[in-house]
Amino acid sequence: MVPSLGNLxxxxxxxxxxxxxxxxxxxxxxRKLREHQDLDAAGRMVLSHLRLVVSVxxxxMGYGLPQGxxxxxxxxxxxxxxxRFDPDQGVRLVSYAMHWIKAEIHEYILKNWRTVKVATTKAQRKLFFNLRxxxxxxxGAAADSDSYRSSLTEAEIETVATKLNVKREEVIEMEARFAGGDVALEPGASEDDESFAPIAYLADDRQEPTRALEARRRDELAGPGLLRALDLLDARSRRIVEERWLKVNDDGSGGMTLHDLAAEYGVSAERIRQIEVAAMKKMKKALAEPA
Incomplete structure (x- = not known):
């Protein structure tokens, strides 16, 4: 039986x-699939490996995109x-599927996260997915969270650039973009683009220098623009937007789910989704207007 997608x-x-x-x-x-196009066989193979997809x-989760x-x-x-699996190659499907699963997830992240528009070459993509x-x-494995969040030293930048075969400037740029896209909601800087979620523009002044923001042209709307848009929302709508789009926990997980919020407010998950959609439309309209 195919599991329901109603609740993650x-x-x-x-x-x-x-x-x-x-x-x-x-x-x-x-072999049934390969020789006889047996769709039932394909279905059983897919179902038995869904847990692998969840694990991958x-x-x-650290990229601020919904787990679902x-x-x-x-x-x-x-x-x-x-x-595409060939049963005569002598490898298990789990090993073969890992490449395809990661490839699709990588493409999704690259298309939907504003900060990775610089990742246009193979080396830059490798940098994006390995920098963290x-x-x-x-x-150091024993370093505390504040130590990890600190900027790379010049020697560390050179080490990363050499190992991944990219320019040191690209390492600096990618680190700055990560610093702006992987933090919880705090007063900071942001910009808007209709095609991307707000989490992609969130930056933390404690982690990203002002000069880096200016160099990357990420201050088109700046922090006040996002904050003004959030201020137009009622308390419930603002909390839903923050939990659903702008919150990233220390463990890389996102904020509350639709069902979590529904339970808190005593309404249905569908009602929470409707409030979220209306709030996002209101924010987009506000961001499109001149300050």
Whole structure:
């Protein structure tokens, strides 16, 4: 049975209960799909690996995008992997599918996060998806959160640039963009673009120097623009927008879900979604008007 997508927590619980395939079962199903285009076999292969997609998607929670969307994109990659899987190559589907799942999630992040528009080359993409882990390694496994959030030193910048084969200026630029897109809501600087979520523009003055903001032209609307738009909302609408779009916890997870907010306010999840949509429209209109 395909798990319901109505509630993310329920979905994750359901896919984790789905049975795994034995190597023999996987081989048999893969051959049925390859030789007879058996869609039932394809479905069983997809279902048995949905938990893998959830596991991979969790690794990308630090980019401020909804976990449900990351999982959906990963599922697309899984289906592509199942379609292309060759049972005679001597590898398990889990190993083959990992590449396709990550590829789809990477593409989704690159298309939807404003800060990665600089990641246009293969080396720059490698920088984007490895900078966080490399910075953590350079700062030391035992470093506290404030130490990790501090800027890279000149020597560390050179180390990253050399290992990833990019220019040191690109390392500095990407670090500055990360500093502006991976923090909780605080008075800071922001800009707006109809195609992207507000989290992509959020910056923290404690982490990103003003000169970096100016150099990246990320102060078109500046902090006051976002704050003015938020001030137009009633308390409930503002809290919903902040929790759903502008909050990133220390562990990389986002804010409250629709169901969490629905339980708090005593309404349905659909009602929370309607309030969220109306609030976002109101904010976009305010941001489009001259100050």
């Amino acid at each position: 927590e329920s979905y994750i619980g359901a896919v984790n209960r789905l049975p795994m395939l034995t190597p023999e079962e996987e081989l048999s199903l893969a 998607a969790r690794q990308y 969307d990351l999982i959906q994109e990963g599922n697309v990659g899984l289906m592509k992997a199942v379609k 882990s490399m910075k953590r390694e350079l700062k």
